[in-house]
Amino acid sequence: MSQPTAHRKPSRESAHTGFMRHRGFRWAKFALLLCIACIAAYVWHEPLDGPSGGSWLGYTLGGIALALVVFLAWLGVRKRRYGSSLGTLKGWTSAHVYLGLALVLIATLHSGFQFGLNIHTLAYTLMVLVVVSGIYGIVVYAKLPQEIARLRTGSTRDAWIEELLDLNDEALKLAEPMGPDVHRKVVGSIEKVQIGGGLRRQLYGSKKQKRSLEQFSDALQQRLKALIDSAPPETFNPSATQQSTVMFMAGQLGSGDKSALDLQRLQQLLDVIGRRNALVTRINRDIALHARLQVWLLLHVPLTFALIAALIAHIVSVFFYW
């Protein structure tokens, strides 16, 4: 009795699968066949002066390798042709990954294992680097999204930032009647959580404006991109200020001559600051995870350009010196 779901535009896929298993591993199978064919040809082919890029098979394999590189690099273009109806980007990525892996084998066979200190081997090395960075990319694509989903548990970074701002406000309000010392300390700790100058204004000035909050997180993100995987970021190190603020507060708690009301306030303040710091840590983690999802491309893409340059040099040189 159910109504058919026919009448859909063609590009819709019924089930939902990730790019690795796109269309029942169509590209994986294709790449595998390509590899097998190349190995068979290589084994079968016995040139007089041993296998090399100079034999007819070498040229053929080199040609295939070149075509693959062009196709792989074209992903950068196809990715931004949003109106294109030439397959889906998911299909392209799937092909990219499997053909990229096949490329290693094909290029190696092409070279006939003749490596040395020359422009040819430079091209080969660059290619391997691109591929390795690509493999790293696959690993993070496979792992981090789930980690992010677990971290977020249904919430969003915007909601956290909103909550953070509220907690900051609350902390300030609690600190207000507690004398200039405490107040200054809280203001200081709030200021330190933000990066560079002007950010505080960004945060407060456009509180209701989600977009500028995103700009804020973009700013954080950019900053973090640079620092990623290096030492803990210095300009944005909540734990340093956390520690000292909490210590300071605890000192206040212990310092005797406080009325019960003040004590209660301090306890509340500590609680709020504790919660805020936990939130800051979580936001940082979220930003860092997102940065790690993208940062490897900063290696993958420039290396691609270098590879193309080296390849051109390789091809030109073999034509001049054979």
Next chain:
Amino acid sequence: MSSVYALAIVGSGPAGLAAAARAAELGLSHVLIEAEPHLSHTIHRYQKGKHVMAEPAALPLRASVPFAAGQREVILTAWDRSAAKLKIHIRHRAEVIAITGAQGRFTLKLSNGEAINAEHVVLAIGLQGNPRKLGCEGEDSGLVQYQLDDPAEYRNETIVIVGAGDAAIENALALSTQNRVTLVNRRDDFDRAREGNRDAVLKAIEQGRLRVVYNAGVASVAMTAAQRGVITLSTPQGAAPIDCQRIIARLGATPPRAFVESCGIVFPSKDPNAVPAVSDRYESNVPGLYVIGALAGFPLIKQAMNQGWEVVEFIVGRSPEPADAPLLASKFERLPGYRSVPATIAQIQSGIPVLAPLTPLQLREFLLDSALRTPRAGEVIFSRNDYSDSFFSILAGDVFIAPNPDDVSELIPLAAGQFFGEMSLISGRRRSATVLAGEGCVLIETPRRSMNKLIASVAAVKRVLDETFLTRAIQSKLAPGLSADELQEVVASASVQRFKAGEVLFKAGDVGDGLHLIRKGSVTVAQQIAGKEMVLAYVPAGQYVGEMALLTGAARSATVKAAIATETIKLEVAPFLGLLDKHPALRDQLGNTLKSRAAANASAPQSDSQQHGIVQFLMQQGLGEATDVLLIDEGLCVGCDHCEKACADTHGGISRLDRDAGASFAQLHVPTSCRHCEHPHCMKDCPPDAIRRAPNGEVFITDACIGCGNCEKNCPYGVIQMGTVSEKPPSLMSWLLFGGTEPGARAEKALVKAKQQSGKQAVKCDMCKDLSGGPACVRACPTGAAIRVSPEQFIQITQGAD
């Protein structure tokens, strides 16, 4: 006042102003009565600098005051100037609170106690209603205002805001950044407001940015000096005076209906969308009392102005050809044997029974909105599974309905005078059959909104459509081959039942007393398994639940709940069994159908509680009324925002989806993006009827949008934005070679700027209906995280990725 005007016009909007201008031009003794100190309060209230549009473009303007698309200020100034030049007699700050008497001597009572007498009255008060006043001493003093245009204008003032609805909260929050604001709430909660506003105001109160007085009414207002005064609240603890500089009362508006009814004008139904029935001379059931403009159901400025001009012509005894006559003529010309517009209208009214109860004006409006089609014999009018929602009446010739996709030779003929297409109109779902044109076929195709307006306004139309829907639904789902006569008894015993979201249709173990055919909305079917409730199925409109009751009479085996507001047709067991007794072949056939359905249910993969949770979550996100929705698998999404970039790049620089926003559950994320609802809320109040549904189901906004912002407010999922699209997307080649703007780069700056400017229109997802290859968001996702699904696939989705 003892003098009697020939004509009193109430309301100086485009309709009333145009009427007064024509009266002045003709030298008729008249008075234009306006509650506000300026002309055209509705237009006056538009946002500053708004670009006012002159839709429908094809309709010529016929009025003594100018109007063309342009800035609000320009239009208002031109109107003021014309009013002065024509010496229109205007009474400002005069609210009419009662109209009594009869043609020749009406008495209009004003709120200040004065009375005005007139022979004829034109009611042009629009639909905005009047703001509710404080209802106490001083409510009209200079201290109190009932509207707030620009919160940024006020600084360092002490302001009291009265009210607890969305408007009051939004004003209070906006003002509290620069002023000391106290909110006065008659109750002790903010439950009337939207969730977002409620949370925001409670937070602001908690943080001390706002003061609030709960359980308080306003006892009096008194000025103490210029822009200074005291508002006295009555609270359970006694009277509480507050010094303030400004009082803003946001108590909502009283819809004009009660006032209009008190003048003796009859509304055809209780439906809040109903408009008073008027003759083709705009005269109501009270002779001499005319109704024009938005109040009469014509929601655009140009229509209102034309009617203002025409109504005065009618009153002075002339009968000008209506301004829309050329439009109708051009529509009718293609008809075989066309003679004149009135002749064709008469032919239509007598030839199509369902249209007979319409007033001439309603019929005209209906025909203006409709298209006349003369398909060749054999041409497909619509196909099974199309998502179109228009309504067809057959003026001549016949059509053939092909309900059975497996046997296209099975054809049901429909003759001239009958109609079709009501199924999708009512259920909001795909066409259930293909319809082919016969010989000499002439059809009137009417868009959904015009039909809904008729259903709301003409009870007879509603009844006929409901009955036909019922008969045809039973014919197509349960009793194929039986005629309407044979089904009469079953149809007569059937009833339409309404359920709110979450309400139970029936529970497992209940006595099976009938079958529910879902007419509108959708339901979930759940069973108790190992002590936990598990959702087995999602059943959309057009299908039925509880069918076993008809055959076995056994108790219900599952619990069925409405996923959203749902209407079902309930068929009682007894009359249906009677029918089966008379038609044993039908009994066998039905038995087989139901058995195979039961078998299919039993072999469906057993669900777990996780899945139940997901279904629950999806329903909460409004997917129960969705036809196609964007979902993101968080386990695959790498946050590259390619989906948004693709959307922006292919849609004038504004992304219509917000990936990061929206709720998630069990790694399934529902981004802020259009659900393409079965009955789109956004369509509800669109003055130019600019929101349409395309044959594949895409709900989209046409260029006719006038930027009024109603749809933005009406969409419960917050997916419509107001913005200006840019024509030229950034070029990929020039970005690659020279840098600059990357294709798909966020155009938020443009959006924010557009918000402040005026030429904005509503923008939303159109599911890339104009792109070959389908939705760009999904095609641009490198990992396959973004998917679009239809309701039929929900259960499949919840059963895991592969």
